[in-house]
Amino acid sequence: MSHCHTKVDQPHASEILPKLETPQVLSKVEELVRRYPVPKAALLPVLWVAQETLGWLPQEAIRWAAGKCKVSPVHAYGVSLFYTMYKKEPTGRFFVQICQNVSCHILGAEAIIAHAEKSLGTTSHGGTTEDGLFTLLRVECLGACGNGPVLQVNDDFATDVVDGKLAMPEGVALTPERFDRIVAWCRKRASDLPAEPVRDVLGGLFETHGHPGAVGATNEPQKTGYAPAPPALGVAAAKTEDGKVKLTWRAAPEVSQLHLETRAETGEFSALATISAKEKDWTGELPVGTEVRIVAQSGDRRAKPSNAAKVEA
Amino acid sequence: MATLTVTQNFGKGAADIAVYKSLGGYSSLGPRLFDLSQFELIDLVTRSGLRGRGGAGFPTGMKWSFVPRNTPKPVYLVVNADEGEPGTFKDHVLMLEDPHRLIEGMIACGWALGVRTAYIYVRGEFLKAIETLNAALKQAYDAGLLGENIQGSGYSLDIYVHRGAGAYICGEETALINSLEGYKGQPRLKPPFPAVSGAWASPTCVNNVETLMALPWILEHGPAAYQALGTPKSGGTKVFSVSGDVVRPGVYEIPLGTPLLEFLESSEWCQGVVGTLKGVIPGGSSSPVLTAEESAKANMDYESLASLKSMLGSGAVIAFNDTRSAVGMLASLTRFYAHESCGQCTPCREGTGYADRILKAIVRGEGRDGDLDTMLDLAANFSYTTICPLAIADAWPIENFIGKFRSEFDALLASNAGHAESRVTSDFRPGAFW
Numbered sequence: 001m002s003h004c005h006t007k008v009d010q011p012h013a014s015e016i017l018p019k020l021e022t023p024q025v026l027s028k029v030e031e032l033v034r035r036y037p038v039p040k041a042a043l044l045p046v047l048w049v050a051q052e053t054l055g056w057l058p059q060e061a062i063r064w065a066a067g068k069c070k071v072s073p074v075h076a077y078g079v080s081l082f083y084t085m086y087k088k089e090p091t092g093r094f095f096v097q098i099c100q101n102v103s104c105h106i107l108g109a110e111a112i113i114a115h116a117e118k119s120l121g122t123t124s125h126g127g128t129t130e131d132g133l134f135t136l137l138r139v140e141c142l143g144a145c146g147n148g149p150v151l152q153v154n155d156d157f158a159t160d161v162v163d164g165k166l167a168m169p170e171g172v173a174l175t176p177e178r179f180d181r182i183v184a185w186c187r188k189r190a191s192d193l194p195a196e197p198v199r200d201v202l203g204g205l206f207e208t209h210g211h212p213g214a215v216g217a218t219n220e221p222q223k224t225g226y227a228p229a230p231p232a233l234g235v236a237a238a239k240t241e242d243g244k245v246k247l248t249w250r251a252a253p254e255v256s257q258l259h260l261e262t263r264a265e266t267g268e269f270s271a272l273a274t275i276s277a278k279e280k281d282w283t284g285e286l287p288v289g290t291e292v293r294i295v296a297q298s299g300d301r302r303a304k305p306s307n308a309a310k311v312e313a
Numbered sequence: 314m315a316t317l318t319v320t321q322n323f324g325k326g327a328a329d330i331a332v333y334k335s336l337g338g339y340s341s342l343g344p345r346l347f348d349l350s351q352f353e354l355i356d357l358v359t360r361s362g363l364r365g366r367g368g369a370g371f372p373t374g375m376k377w378s379f380v381p382r383n384t385p386k387p388v389y390l391v392v393n394a395d396e397g398e399p400g401t402f403k404d405h406v407l408m409l410e411d412p413h414r415l416i417e418g419m420i421a422c423g424w425a426l427g428v429r430t431a432y433i434y435v436r437g438e439f440l441k442a443i444e445t446l447n448a449a450l451k452q453a454y455d456a457g458l459l460g461e462n463i464q465g466s467g468y469s470l471d472i473y474v475h476r477g478a479g480a481y482i483c484g485e486e487t488a489l490i491n492s493l494e495g496y497k498g499q500p501r502l503k504p505p506f507p508a509v510s511g512a513w514a515s516p517t518c519v520n521n522v523e524t525l526m527a528l529p530w531i532l533e534h535g536p537a538a539y540q541a542l543g544t545p546k547s548g549g550t551k552v553f554s555v556s557g558d559v560v561r562p563g564v565y566e567i568p569l570g571t572p573l574l575e576f577l578e579s580s581e582w583c584q585g586v587v588g589t590l591k592g593v594i595p596g597g598s599s600s601p602v603l604t605a606e607e608s609a610k611a612n613m614d615y616e617s618l619a620s621l622k623s624m625l626g627s628g629a630v631i632a633f634n635d636t637r638s639a640v641g642m643l644a645s646l647t648r649f650y651a652h653e654s655c656g657q658c659t660p661c662r663e664g665t666g667y668a669d670r671i672l673k674a675i676v677r678g679e680g681r682d683g684d685l686d687t688m689l690d691l692a693a694n695f696s697y698t699t700i701c702p703l704a705i706a707d708a709w710p711i712e713n714f715i716g717k718f719r720s721e722f723d724a725l726l727a728s729n730a731g732h733a734e735s736r737v738t739s740d741f742r743p744g745a746f747w
Binding site for chain 2: 082084102200
């Protein structure tokens with residue numbers, strides 16, 4: 001798809017707004033805007049919804065999407081030009097994209113494209129057949145290289161027709177014969193169904209509560225502290241040469257304070273000392289057999305205690 | 314049969330939550346996960362040796378440790394499912410086959426980083442995967458596995474799917490964040506890194522689909538068991554997507570460190586090469602190509618491929634036999650990068666297009682002496698002069714294809730009767746792309 005609007009007749013706003021301002025479309029837009037901390041972020045999905053409704057993206061639809069996402073029309077227009085999947089011009093009913101990238105290329109994509117151009121009688125650079133059924137486009141990697149060469153008909157991958165449906169069975173690559181079968185399937189569908197049923201471009205959007213409504217960019221407070229405070233790990237006690245006991249441990253960087261606790265042979269742990277987390281070890285007098293553990297504190301949250309280390313003789 | 318940590322549910326219909334649970338899914342959402350503190354979980358992932366599976370191979374535990382804790386801003390998790398590297402198709406299959414494993418991995422990552430809202434950025438072409446994910450998310454919400462107070466733990470997480478719209482560059486993490494925010498997908502300057510200031514200027518963790526899907530297994534079996542599957546420096550298993558001239562292309566999970574040729578020849582995996590092997594692109598289109606001799610020395614892990622001056626990348630293995638033209642393959646790659654350059658930095662925007670036009674002329678049989686040197690000169694000049702690595706990803710194939718298969722290029726140049734004439738550079742000058 002080209003990166004700019006070609007000579008396309010742009011419909012007037014009065015023609016497309018009645019199609020966009022329907023309860024169904026508006027409820028989708030409302031859900032999408034709710035999902036992000038700022039409305040601007042919903043621009044890509046709202047453009048998708050506009051494209052789903054109209055089949056392509058006329059300039060007035062881009063202006064409409066910009067209004068819904070509270071961005072300037074020129075921003076929305078620039079974004080729509082950047083992404084190749086937004087159709088800036090109407091396409092045929094079956095939009096056939098054939099991959100020409102390296103995996104498909106070495107397995108014969110060029111031959112398929114040449115065959116497609118010949119059998120459909122149009123160019124592979126976005127040409128549409130005279131009956132308006134097919135638009136053919138050569139594209140870069142579609143992400144199904146294991147079946148290369150592959151194509152997409154609208155949003156479905158296909159290398160063959162199986163049981164009356166487009167399919168991409170494992171290990172089945174596109175050949176000119178299979179391409180003809182896919183085209184025949186499309187033609188039959190066109191004679192059976194008067195129009196292509198609208199497909200949800202966002203893949204089954206469902207209602208959610210949305211973003212909790214807090215974000216750095218909007219300077220609103222956000223709930224924090226969903227996960228517990230980090231503890232100290234790997235406490236070890238060792239005798240030093242002068243008969244004292246040296247404790248060493250590891251603690252997460254955000255720990256602010258460490259509480260040392262000791263326990264004699266029986267009984268509860270009791271506080272020994274509270275030190276800053278900047279200290280990397282602690283040395284002091286402790287009787288042999290004492291158990292030592294550390295409780296880390298970050299802010300006003302205390303972590304669960306570390307494992308206990310025993311002072312050996 | 315090698316141990317599988319990510320793809321064990323393939324072909325079992327695990328996209329349905331009942332099937333996934335019957336296969337032991339969501340069992341980590343209890344004491345196994347919620348009794349761990351953030352620090353312990355990050356420590357556990359660090360010890361597992363898990364590295365980012367999206368391409369760069371950065372240690373996941375270390376990446377998580379960069380995300381600040383106790384910050385007044387929200388922390389976002391963004392899953393990078395914008396799989397666009399030519400040759401790569403593993404994430405697509407992973408999402409179609411086992412979406413709940415991704416959700417379970419996201420909950421674990423969210424718990425480790427204190428995430429309240431997470432997004433899955435899925436490539437626009439993968440509508441079927443988006444449908445699968447949305448259906449899986451709906452099931453998880455209905456089962457109380459997402460939303461407020463997951464399983465009575467007090468932890469809340471919301472996950473939304475965001476559909477991309479066709480731009481390879483959005484797989485770069487800062488471009489992906491820009492795209493998520495509703496901008497053109499153009500990469501940002503780093504620093505600040507996303508871990509500190511990413512989506513909406515808040516701390517953001519961007520992880521690949523496969524990385525997160527490895528977490529449930531690591532939580533169940535412990536980090537030592539995962540580390541032991543691979544090599545000392547590359548722990549665990551990796552999912553490879555194989556395409557090109559092999560008997561059975563597809564998605565395979567193998568232990569890191571498996572010899573490349575054994576992987577290609579094994580009856581369990583690719584079942585051999587069609588024809589005589591000429592070379593292998595071992596890690597997606599941007600990784601330097603290996604000749605057949607180099608392939609014989611390569612093991613599929615980060616260090617072995619780095620020692621051969623290539624890289625594991627996203628794990629996209631493209632094998633090609635001696636009937637394939639190296640010139641045609643390189644032309645296909647340079648066209649891709651010229652097309653996908655976002656247009657932000659001049660060296661990349663102009664340079665990739667320039668290289669593409671020269672190579673197209675060579676393929677048409679209009680190559681001139683000196684064209685190859687011009688291309689190498691261009692590649693050297695657009696490497697490391699841009700914001701993101703897209704230009705380097707173009708330079709590496711140019712340098713390696715020309716360096717390793719130069720005779721083919723020279724033969725094609727010599728077939729042009731006028732190859733000694735100097736080129737009319739005005740037709741090829743920078744800017745002619747537009």
